[in-house]
Amino acid sequence: MQKTRKRKNTGRVTLQDVAKYAGVGSMTVSRALRTPELVSDKLREKINEAVEELGYIPNSAAGILASGQSRTIAVLIPSLRDNASSVFLQALQEVLNKNNYQVVIGSHDYQHKKESEVLLTLLQSSPAALVIFGAMNSESALGTLNNLPIPVINVTGDPAHRFTLNIKNNLGEAVSFLTHYLLQKGHQRIGYIGAQMDSKMQGQQLSGWNNTLLKNNLSAEQSITTPYVATMDFGRQAISEMLTRQPELEAVICSHEMIALGVMFECQRRLIKIPKMLAVVCVEGSENCDHIHPSLTSVRIDYSKMARETAKKLLKWLGDTEESFANIQDEIVFPYKFEARQSG
Numbered sequence: 001m002q003k004t005r006k007r008k009n010t011g012r013v014t015l016q017d018v019a020k021y022a023g024v025g026s027m028t029v030s031r032a033l034r035t036p037e038l039v040s041d042k043l044r045e046k047i048n049e050a051v052e053e054l055g056y057i058p059n060s061a062a063g064i065l066a067s068g069q070s071r072t073i074a075v076l077i078p079s080l081r082d083n084a085s086s087v088f089l090q091a092l093q094e095v096l097n098k099n100n101y102q103v104v105i106g107s108h109d110y111q112h113k114k115e116s117e118v119l120l121t122l123l124q125s126s127p128a129a130l131v132i133f134g135a136m137n138s139e140s141a142l143g144t145l146n147n148l149p150i151p152v153i154n155v156t157g158d159p160a161h162r163f164t165l166n167i168k169n170n171l172g173e174a175v176s177f178l179t180h181y182l183l184q185k186g187h188q189r190i191g192y193i194g195a196q197m198d199s200k201m202q203g204q205q206l207s208g209w210n211n212t213l214l215k216n217n218l219s220a221e222q223s224i225t226t227p228y229v230a231t232m233d234f235g236r237q238a239i240s241e242m243l244t245r246q247p248e249l250e251a252v253i254c255s256h257e258m259i260a261l262g263v264m265f266e267c268q269r270r271l272i273k274i275p276k277m278l279a280v281v282c283v284e285g286s287e288n289c290d291h292i293h294p295s296l297t298s299v300r301i302d303y304s305k306m307a308r309e310t311a312k313k314l315l316k317w318l319g320d321t322e323e324s325f326a327n328i329q330d331e332i333v334f335p336y337k338f339e340a341r342q343s344g
Contacts, residue, residue, distance in 0.1 A: 013056045022050040073314065074127035076106050076119055078134045078196070081229050083257065084284055084303050088133055088155065091307035099315055101128070110196055110227065115141040123148075129314050132157055151317050153310055156301075165313055165330045167306055171283060172204030174299045174336045178253050178281050179212040182344065187251040187279055191222035193238045193263065194255035195230035205255050205283060222246055230255065230284075235262025243270075251279035251344065257286055260296055264343070274343050281344040289341060297344035300337045 019026045024047065032039040032047040039047070050056070073096055077085040085107075093103045106122040108114040115138040122130070129150050135157040136142050145152055151164040156171075175192075182190050192209040196202045206223065213220040222245065224238040235254060239262070243249055254260035260282035264274060272278050274294055282289070285298025309332060 013054045017054055018050045018056050021054055022047050070126050070128040071101050072104050072125050072127045073101050073129050074104050074122040074125060075131045076122060079109050079229055080107050085133055088303040088307045091304040092311055095308055095311035112137045116144060119144055128318055131310060155306055155310060167332045169301050169334045169336060172208035174283055175205040175208035175253060176212045178299060179209050182251045182279060183216060188218055189248055189250045191242050191249055191252040193252060193259050194225040195234060195259060197225040197227055202255060209253055230258045232258050232262035235259035236266040239263040239266050254282040256284045257282050279344040294342035297341045298339050300339055306334055
């Protein structure tokens with residue numbers, strides 16, 4: 001009767017455990033795993049069987065120390081629920097994976113107190129580079145970035161900090177443009193609904209709306225914001241409150257597509273015709289804006305293209321072993337694209 005082997009499942013299986021099981025030395029196991037072509041087929045088969053039976057997982061950190069090279073890219077994002085973050089992350093991961101780099105993801109979910117904690121956890125993986133999506137609000141987290149011996153790329157974040165590469169988009173200018181657009185349409189009572197307002201970058205949106213109205217001698221009182229992630233439910237609740245405060249509201253700018261959808265659904269429920277009775281426009285729009293009724297006027301930012309440019313720069317730097325990251329400080333500005341549709 002054939003004996004059934006059971007995989008060891010208590011504690012972490014070590015290289016020494018594999019060597020003992022296979023009846024060989026630890027150096028032989030290490031050589032078989034790192035450079036299998038230097039080990040005979042028979043011996044390699046024996047070691048692979050031991051690895052499979054014991055469930056051994058190689059210690060990547062030890063391999064990094066031994067070779068001096070890492071194939072890991074650490075990516076810090078504000079939230080996995082945020083559309084911009086997920087679009088950027090997916091495109092970045094696709095390019096890096098094709099070039100044999102693995103992405104390690106950390107998210108603080110817009111909790112500034114967790115930024116440093118999540119960042120330090122990511123850096124413990126000894127990454128070859130660090131990509132930060134969005135602004136960092138914690139001074140302690142920013143302090144951690146000083147003197148890192150790896151390239152650090154910040155996307156749509158705070159350009160005031162010295163990064164290897166800053167990839168920027170001016171959301172404040174985009175909202176100012178939308179406000180001017182609505183003013184030219186004849187609207188004067190224009191509100192603003194924004195999410196994630198603890199972020200420095202989202203704060204630029206509010207300033208863009210506020211400053212543009214004030215320069216035109218108009219009131220900038222109708223704004224409702226939240227520090228949390230943008231949702232349709234927040235948009236629905238916010239427009240309800242705003243219309244209660246100012247029933248004669250003529251237009252509203254939303255910081256995110258999800259908020260604008262919530263606003264439009266609530267308007268449909270109240271039989272408020274868009275844009276005849278209320279114009280609705282948004283920032284952070286996507287192709288989804290074209291497929292709803294009425295189609296949604298929006299400002300769009302190509303986060304997939306940002307990710308591809310980020311990956312391109314990273315691969316160039318990491319491929320040049322003589323590159324000194326300490327002396328690099330590059331900047332790329334991505335323009336926004338305005339899409340006029342039926343809602344505004």
